Amino acid sequence: xxxxxxxxxxxxxxxxxxxxxxxxxxxxxxxxxxxxxxxxxxxxxxxxxxxxxxxxxxxxxxxxxxxxxxxxxxxxxxxxxxxxxxxxxxxxxxxxxxxxxxxxxxxxxxxxxxxxxxxxxxxxxxxxxxxxxxxxxxxxxxxxxxxxxxxxxxxxxxxxxxxxxxxxxxxxxxxxxxxxxxxxxxxxxxxxxxxxxxxxxxxxxx
Amino acid sequence: xxxxxxxxxxxxxxxxxxxxxxxxxxxxxxxxxxxxxxxxxxxxxxxxxxxxxxxxxxxxxxxxxxxxxxxxxxxxxxxxxxxxxxxxxxxxxxxxxxxxxxxxxxxxxxxxxxxxxxxxxxxxxxxxxxxxxxxxxxxxxxxxxxxxxxxxxxxxxxxxxxxxxxxxxxxxxxxxxxxxxxxxxxxxxxxxxxxxxxxxxxxxxx
DNA sequence: GATTCTTCTTGAACATTGTTCATTTTCGCG
DNA sequence: CGCGAAAATGAACAATGTTCAAGAAGAATC
Numbered sequence: 001x002x003x004x005x006x007x008x009x010x011x012x013x014x015x016x017x018x019x020x021x022x023x024x025x026x027x028x029x030x031x032x033x034x035x036x037x038x039x040x041x042x043x044x045x046x047x048x049x050x051x052x053x054x055x056x057x058x059x060x061x062x063x064x065x066x067x068x069x070x071x072x073x074x075x076x077x078x079x080x081x082x083x084x085x086x087x088x089x090x091x092x093x094x095x096x097x098x099x100x101x102x103x104x105x106x107x108x109x110x111x112x113x114x115x116x117x118x119x120x121x122x123x124x125x126x127x128x129x130x131x132x133x134x135x136x137x138x139x140x141x142x143x144x145x146x147x148x149x150x151x152x153x154x155x156x157x158x159x160x161x162x163x164x165x166x167x168x169x170x171x172x173x174x175x176x177x178x179x180x181x182x183x184x185x186x187x188x189x190x191x192x193x194x195x196x197x198x199x200x201x202x203x204x205x206x
Numbered sequence: 207x208x209x210x211x212x213x214x215x216x217x218x219x220x221x222x223x224x225x226x227x228x229x230x231x232x233x234x235x236x237x238x239x240x241x242x243x244x245x246x247x248x249x250x251x252x253x254x255x256x257x258x259x260x261x262x263x264x265x266x267x268x269x270x271x272x273x274x275x276x277x278x279x280x281x282x283x284x285x286x287x288x289x290x291x292x293x294x295x296x297x298x299x300x301x302x303x304x305x306x307x308x309x310x311x312x313x314x315x316x317x318x319x320x321x322x323x324x325x326x327x328x329x330x331x332x333x334x335x336x337x338x339x340x341x342x343x344x345x346x347x348x349x350x351x352x353x354x355x356x357x358x359x360x361x362x363x364x365x366x367x368x369x370x371x372x373x374x375x376x377x378x379x380x381x382x383x384x385x386x387x388x389x390x391x392x393x394x395x396x397x398x399x400x401x402x403x404x405x406x407x408x409x410x411x412x
Numbered sequence: 413g414a415t416t417c418t419t420c421t422t423g424a425a426c427a428t429t430g431t432t433c434a435t436t437t438t439c440g441c442g
Numbered sequence: 443c444g445c446g447a448a449a450a451t452g453a454a455c456a457a458t459g460t461t462c463a464a465g466a467a468g469a470a471t472c
Contacts, residue, residue: 010439010448035322039430049451051432060430114320116241160374160394167373168366188366199405216420216468245459255422257461266459 018056020046026067026108034064034111061117065124068112072130075101075109079137087141088202094138095165095189102169103182113170135162145202161196168192224262227252232273232314240270240317267323271330274318278336281307281315285343293347294408300344301371301395308375309388319376341368351408367402374398 024045028037039060043050057063078101082093102109112131117123138158146154172185180188197203230251234243245266249256263269284307288299308315318337323329344364352360378391386394403409 013439014449033322035324038428040428050430051451052449054431055449110322114322116239116316116320118241156390156394157397159377160398163374163377164370164398165373166377167371168369171365171369171372184362188362191363192366192370195405196402197405199401199403199411201411205405205407205411214469219468220420244457246457256459257422258420260460261420 014056017046017048017052021048021053021056021063022066022070025063026070029064029067029111030105030107033107034115037064064111064115065127067108068115069124069127069130071105071108071112072127072134074105076130076134076137079134082137084141087144088197090141091138091145091161091197092190092193094141094162095193096186098162098165099169099186099189102173106173109170132159135159135166138162145197146200157200164196165189165192220262223252223254223258227254227259227262227269228272228276231269232276235270235273235317236311236313239313240321243270267327270317270321271333273314274321275330275333275336277311277314277318278333278340280311282336282340282343285340288343290347293350294403296347297344297351297367297403298396298399300347300368301399302392304368304371305375305392305395308379312379315376338365341365341372344368351403352406363406370402371395371398 021042025037025042028041039050039053042063043053046053053060053063057066075098078097079094082090082097084090112127136155136158138161139155142154142158142161143149143151149157168189169185172180172188194203198205227248230248231243234247245256245259248269249259252259259266259269263272281304284303285300288296288303290296318333342361342364344367345360348360348364348367349355349357355363374395375391378386378394400409404411
């Protein structure tokens, strides 16, 4: 067993193909939705056989889950880039960044939140954990904004607040429903945070 | 052309079978999730051929959509039963009733919110409208609680608030994620409304 | 009630799509 | 080069949605 990166030709090709399959699958989900993702389409676009997809990902859910995993990672990266100088500003920033990200990658986020496993197989824990971690990004600014609050309470509040924002955005961007104009949705989110932060005593009443 | 209810034997059987198919489909979705719903299972359980299912509902989406339609109707009925004496109490009641209904029929609501049509076929307008109408049930109590606010603003606020509650509940009941204990979730929703109503000036600051 | 007509029902056949696996090909290594 | 391990292949299979020609059942007419 050699742990050194061998960079063998075989591994290179395998890796390249893996990336290619993921890129193609992601593209199809993003543009045509998860339901339009087909093994054969992916294999053909990647220039390989369906067997290779299975060889690399185990089953088709494996492809979807890997795309979903990368979606959370990209989301977390974006959210982590929100400036942390002012905690209140950071909270608004997180919500607006989530809105932007959701608007840019609506179908990818739907895949993340709506995909169900076959039968009763469990959803991978690491993905769930990453989603929870992303939602916990409101924790630090909330701690700073509410110095007297219990840490456990803040953890719960963080999850609640982010879930609320998620609900507003995911339903607001639901093009199935009567679409909310993007600028209106932005205002909706802001006003929501306004009211809630006032209610929490973080902002003064108007 | 005779408009009188003929109640022909044929129509009776047709109607009975229709109800039976829907009941079976609903049961499968509710207990095993939308992804486990199969035409053949439904047909067999209903004691008819797959062709009859198609004859009655056009395609399989038709079955799902009809179940979803009835789910919104049931939801609306439940929400409409919330007492309207005190507007503030009514708002809490709507949120808690939504929580109860969601907890009782989690898979049915997921089917409603997560089902996507094949290709680019549009989701039926009447269902979307019914969902919006259900979410608008917060409108009347909000008008009473905020007498000075613009009606259009209230309409938006109603949708925002209900969407937020929906986000908290749907993610909170997401057993894929680390499950939130039901009683904890109830408290989460209540505390959320507390803070938000304070922020709106409906309730006094603590 | 028999006959005809209409409509519905049936289920086998087909289409689509996920999955498997024996065979072939490719690659690393001596 | 030749051998063996690993991977790639794609035809076959399995599961599932969809169609439709033939038959059954009910309605309509006499």
